[in-house]
Amino acid sequence: MIQTASTAARLTASGGIRTLQFDASTPLQLSSGAMLSPLTVAFETYGHLNAEKTNAILVCHALTGDQFVAGPNPVTGRPAWWPRIVGPGRPIDTNRFYVICANVLGGCMGTTGPSSIASDGQPYGLRFPVITVADIVRAQAMLIEALEIPSLFMVIGGSIGGMQALQWASAYPKRVFACASIASAARHSAQNIAFYEVGRQAIMADPDWRGGEYQAQGVRPAKGLAVARMAAHITYLSEQSLRRKFDRQLQGREKFSFGFDADFQIESYLRHQGSSFVDRFDANSYLYITRAVDYFDLASDFGGTLANAFQGSSTKYCVFAFSSDWHYPPEDNRQIVRALIAAGAEASYVEVETDKGHDAFLLEEAAFEAALTGFIDSAALSRGLGPGGEQR
Amino acid sequence: MALVEPLHAANALYAQNASKAPADHSVIASMVADRAKVLDVGCGDGALLQLLARERSVKGRGMELSQAGVNACVSKGLSVVQGDADRDLSDYPDDSFDYVILSKTIQAVRHPRAVLKQLARIGERVIVSFPNFGHWKVRSQLFLSGRMPNTPNLPNRWCETENLHLCTVRDFAELARELHLTVDRAVPISGGQAGAPFAATLWRANWFAEEAVFLLARN
Numbered sequence: 001m002i003q004t005a006s007t008a009a010r011l012t013a014s015g016g017i018r019t020l021q022f023d024a025s026t027p028l029q030l031s032s033g034a035m036l037s038p039l040t041v042a043f044e045t046y047g048h049l050n051a052e053k054t055n056a057i058l059v060c061h062a063l064t065g066d067q068f069v070a071g072p073n074p075v076t077g078r079p080a081w082w083p084r085i086v087g088p089g090r091p092i093d094t095n096r097f098y099v100i101c102a103n104v105l106g107g108c109m110g111t112t113g114p115s116s117i118a119s120d121g122q123p124y125g126l127r128f129p130v131i132t133v134a135d136i137v138r139a140q141a142m143l144i145e146a147l148e149i150p151s152l153f154m155v156i157g158g159s160i161g162g163m164q165a166l167q168w169a170s171a172y173p174k175r176v177f178a179c180a181s182i183a184s185a186a187r188h189s190a191q192n193i194a195f196y197e198v199g200r201q202a203i204m205a206d207p208d209w210r211g212g213e214y215q216a217q218g219v220r221p222a223k224g225l226a227v228a229r230m231a232a233h234i235t236y237l238s239e240q241s242l243r244r245k246f247d248r249q250l251q252g253r254e255k256f257s258f259g260f261d262a263d264f265q266i267e268s269y270l271r272h273q274g275s276s277f278v279d280r281f282d283a284n285s286y287l288y289i290t291r292a293v294d295y296f297d298l299a300s301d302f303g304g305t306l307a308n309a310f311q312g313s314s315t316k317y318c319v320f321a322f323s324s325d326w327h328y329p330p331e332d333n334r335q336i337v338r339a340l341i342a343a344g345a346e347a348s349y350v351e352v353e354t355d356k357g358h359d360a361f362l363l364e365e366a367a368f369e370a371a372l373t374g375f376i377d378s379a380a381l382s383r384g385l386g387p388g389g390e391q392r
Numbered sequence: 393m394a395l396v397e398p399l400h401a402a403n404a405l406y407a408q409n410a411s412k413a414p415a416d417h418s419v420i421a422s423m424v425a426d427r428a429k430v431l432d433v434g435c436g437d438g439a440l441l442q443l444l445a446r447e448r449s450v451k452g453r454g455m456e457l458s459q460a461g462v463n464a465c466v467s468k469g470l471s472v473v474q475g476d477a478d479r480d481l482s483d484y485p486d487d488s489f490d491y492v493i494l495s496k497t498i499q500a501v502r503h504p505r506a507v508l509k510q511l512a513r514i515g516e517r518v519i520v521s522f523p524n525f526g527h528w529k530v531r532s533q534l535f536l537s538g539r540m541p542n543t544p545n546l547p548n549r550w551c552e553t554e555n556l557h558l559c560t561v562r563d564f565a566e567l568a569r570e571l572h573l574t575v576d577r578a579v580p581i582s583g584g585q586a587g588a589p590f591a592a593t594l595w596r597a598n599w600f601a602e603e604a605v606f607l608l609a610r611n
Contacts, residue, residue, distance in 0.1 A: 316471070318466065334475075337473055337483075341473065341483050341484055342483065342484075344488065346453075347471055347473065348462070348465070348471050348472050349462075349472075349473040349474050349475070350462050350466060351462075370463055370467070371463045371466050371467070373467070374463065374466045374467025374468070374469075375466050375467075377467070378467065378468065379469070382469060
């Protein structure tokens with residue numbers, strides 16, 4: 001049970017979604033200069049906070065993830081998205097750590113986003129302000145403050161969750177004991193901006209997008225959002241894994257249809273990825289979150305020198321990359337490591353050999369899990385955390 | 393001053409460290425000052441970094457090529473970066489470490505001269521250990537059998553070894569001189585212990601040291 005002493009925030013729960021609602025006196029200051037108020041942050045927790053409040057781990061989710069990192073999502077019915085990593089006896093052991101995961105700002109699982117209702121009683125739609133990764137992290141920091149956790153044992157995330165983890169360590173160095181960035185980058189590359197732009201254009205080209213006001217008009221740009229998801233999903237896989245899983249195999253037929261049905265298994269797979277996605281994700285959220293990631297370039301806040309983002313940091317870092325990831329390739333991750341080295345930070349870098357591409361961090365990958373477990377356990381040891389999460 | 397420490401003096405110096413760890417590790421530990429900042433390039437499973445943390449309370453960092461080695465190090469709580477000495481040393485700023493260590497790795501890099509230059513840029517002092525190809529057993533194997541030598545220090549066949557640039561004690565001393573590095577100490581190792589018979593000079597060490605550890609400083 002969580003208690004908060006903050007009078008400016010109120011805990012609520014409905015339909016299986018737990019939220020912290022900040023009142024109008026506590027607005028979120030955005031990077032653009034705009035203020036967002038009132039702010040609601042939806043979050044989930046697993047495990048128990050110890051008496052000294054030293055065993056909290058914040059997990060940052062990726063683009064289309066949610067706060068249900070270790071348990072089923074009661075809204076969509078989908079299972080936990082990171083069960084291999086978070087849970088009892090897992091690398092992030094919920095018998096030892098208090099795990100917090102918040103839906104990102106701009107998201108659509110309870111945290112304030114473009115589908116939230118604005119003060120005029122209508123959904124924000126495109127009136128929602130453009131946000132950044134720093135804004136996403138600032139909203140998380142407000143949550144952690146309201147939960148009265150002075151410092152996190154660890155912030156961890158994969159993909160754009162890794163960006164959030166790096167932003168956390170850079171913006172709040174005293175409040176992050178350890179930081180794990182997985183398959184991520186300190187800046188979004190031109191290639192990734194390009195893929196995101198294809199996705200956004202697909203959404204906005206759907207006649208049912210209605211200039212972003214589809215919600216008020218009772219329709220959904222499902223086709224556009226599905227195409228956006230299909231294009232992005234390709235970047236999460238690798239050429240090798242596509243060949244291994246699908247190659248040129250036909251879907252439920254012996255011969256070509258000589259038409260435009262999903263003849264190939266890979267087409268059928270992508271169509272399924274697209275159509276199942278639209279049931280659980282909001283198109284405008286997709287626009288806003290991808291834009292936030294496009295804008296992410298951690299070095300730009302530090303005179304263009306990434307090392308300055310980590311100067312004087314006493315946080316322990318571990319950066320993980322996957323050899324076949326072309327979304328955030330090893331070179332992008334090494335750039336983070338180089339900056340950490342230049343800043344003299346305590347940093348490790350693990351490059352996992354795999355053909356599973358970017359999504360490897362969500363899949364079974366023994367070498368990754370072993371290294372992550374080692375990093376977490378050794379950091380817990382130096383934080384003085386016992387096997388049951390007790391402070392020694 | 394004799395550059396190379398003869399057997400009896402060296403034995404007395406390192407006797408307390410002569411337990412299980414590889415002989416060059418205890419010699420290296422004896423060369424490192426307490427609480428120094430140390431980078432171990434090619435740190436393997438992190439055994440040397442652990443020894444240095446334990447006995448010298450160093451602030452240690454490592455670089456290792458193999459994923460198995462990096463995983464082992466990260467599990468031990470060491471800060472180790474997966475990287476290649478031939479490629480990634482340029483990431484480190486000038487003078488960012490008190491000591492940079494290359495333990496039995498120089499013979500396996502592509503460009504030993506460039507790597508040594510990088511080490512001397514990054515660290516105030518550089519410690520290098522390597523198998524000595526000038527040892528009398530190596531020389532005699534090659535001389536008598538006409539085949540590439542195999543010794544406990546050179547266990548793999550010529551076609552299976554990772555070693556690319558084997559050298560002798562004198563070769564290495566010459567390279568250090570070319571790079572304007574001073575040899576502060578040179579410790580021969582034989583029979584798994586610091587010191588070697590008759591090794592009072594580099595010339596003699598080149599015959600009788602199975603391995604050697606050099607402590608270098610910039611001129």
